[in-house]
Amino acid sequence: QLQLVESGGGRVQPGGSLRLSCESSSLSLNSYVVVWFRQAPGRDYQGVAVINVSGGLKQYLESVKGRFTVSRDKDKGTVSLQMDALETEDTGVYYCAAHPTYISAWAIRTYYPYWGQGTQVTVSS
Secondary structure (H helix, E strand, O other): OOOEEEEOOEEEOOOOOEEEEEEEOOOOHHHOEEEEEEEOOOOOEEEEEEEOOOOOOEEEOHHHOOOEEEEEEOOOOEEEEEEOOOOHHHOEEEEEEEEOOOOOOOOOHHHOOEEOOOEEEEEOO
16 A cells, blocks of 8 residues: 655745655555645645656646656655745645556546645745
8 A cells, every 4th residue: 555745845935946755655656657736725636747657757737837847766766846936826735646557637636546645835925
């Protein structure tokens, strides 16, 4: 059973940066597609970024392209989300989720059986 844990959330001013990390307390993430979702207050989940098993395929929500970067550390078996030029609209709880197989409709929340508990990101002046 894959158990995911996120870390790295916090409060920053607009224009600032944060780096989120997703790791498993039970198994390596190297064999799983990993997606980052976020949920802002009163809003539905949004798929923010996905990375496939090899790390060669990365896709992003349109509004974060050029600002966010998803990556893998194969040695550590972890996945990170580097968030730069943060905007107030990026505020929310960020979750990592995983599945063994990539699908083109990667932002469908219900597809992913494994989830972390979430980490809060607040962008405010």
